[in-house]
Amino acid sequence: MIGTSPATYAPEAVRKSLQGRQRDIKGFAFRAGLLAALLVTVALLAVLISDVVSGGWSVLSTRPIDFLTGSLSSSAATAGIGQGLRGTFFIAVFVVLVAFPVGVGAAIYLEEYAPHTRFTRLIDVNIRNLAGVPSVVYGILGFAIFVKALGAFTGPNANGRTVISAGLTLAILVLPIVIITSAEAVRAVPDSLREAGFGVGATRWEVIRSHVLPYAGPGILTGTVLALARALGEAAPLILVGATTGFLSGGDSYRLTSLQDKFTAMPMIIYNWAGRPQPGFKAATAAAIVILLAVVLMANATAILLRNRYEKRR
């Protein structure tokens, strides 16, 4: 106890008291635990990446161009992922064109316009739940709507099993994620900024356009790209929508009319090749995984670059 007794002011006593409790065991243990958690994560990632890179290296080093542009084949030595990259590219286009405007629009309406009633709360909770619905369920939804009901539009010559159906299904899959992250970004805009806009006589639209959206932009962008990355990696909905796994003719064209043809995509190729017994496909699978990871990484890196650029302008 530090009282008023003169003994506690003696230099020796002060020194002893100030230098005590040097070992903060609990704090050290806590910190070590946190570090361990981080290391486990990093180690797992490192194992994953080194495993697929070393597994796929034989393919990526010997015939990179051929592998990237080649078509599906039953022979591992000639099989390529060109058609899968094309399918994944168009899926990304659909996700960006459909999920981005619809999701951001819904988020802005929810946050800026909708009255805070029990009904909007209900909608909000439901959107959050939708984000957790397994992707296979969205696959069934996409199959029912885009393949069966709307097959005449999505692909009259391919029974609706086209990249249009897949892209729209995956856009719906990530829509809740886009809404949630965008709504959070909009909610993070300080009210003082809105008040400043209203205070000089701006309408709600002018405040949103000139101040809320620019401020929330980086957050919206990050959320959207994370959602995009999720969409590019989903395999289950593709299986249900009916991505092709065997021979695929004409699926290597980037013409718009080819959107209504049969298609395949990267996760589908990986899923299919991984199940093949021939030894050559093991390396091809690993190589395809490396490419898919690289694509997703590039999307994320673009988002981070854009975000940093916009945040600097604040």
Add this chain to the structure above:
Amino acid sequence: MPPQANTRARSVGANTSAPPAVATRPVAKQRMETDPSSTVFKLEDLSVYYGSFRAVRNVSMSIPQRQITAFIGPSGCGKTTMLRCLNRMNDLVEIARVEGRVLYHGVDLYDERVNPVEVRRRIGMVFQKPNPFPKSIYDNITFGPKVAGVKGNLDEIVERSLRRAALWDEVKDRLKDSAMGLSGGQQQRLCIARALAVDPEVILMDEPCSALDPIATGRIEDLMEEIKTDYTIVIVTHNMQQAARVSDMCAFFTAEVNDHSDTRTGILVEVDRTETMFSNPQDERTESYVTGRFG
């Protein structure tokens, strides 16, 4: 230090050292100036609710033109709520509801035909915390005129507004720089310049100096004195010295505890010329507040 800060320092000393006068002599009941032509706002039996909670009740008062009217009173007495009724800023609070009338030149601002956006163009606002847009100094000033559809020379408006807000000399060489790089006091003067840029009639100030140091506060107060020749100013302040220094009229609010619940509702106790309020208040609650006995 610029010269105006020196004068400010002197006047602060002069005001704070003055002993509070004892209010015992009888006074005339109506001492307010009530010339209707110079009245900008007339509040009639105004009550504000947040949901079922009544924040302020039954306020009736007039706010004169081209003068500084201060709302003073302890925390939670509804001064800011009152102020935000005057340009319908409370509309942004979804659960806020107003009873009674706010007459602005005889027009009820809460008439359903009134467009709150137009209200805020005529009645500008400066907030408690400086809240410049995270854009350039130039864009901060021009946003208001742009949304108001001003087609004229924006450069001229920027210079005029910044000069009026005594900020021009400090920022004229970096108009394209972000406003976030300015000091707190500069940011608040920028916010005043931004309010002036749309050429309003009234400027509402919600504790504009509470986040500022005494020198920056002095500058803002000088600025208010300077612009009141053209603008009507209503200021909420916690700082009684500030109210005494700058305001012409003073309205004292306090909070009464409601019987049935643990909530407090703001009421207007007294409104009068500032010098009378501080030297010879009529209500003893005003007297104990201005002499520092509570609040």
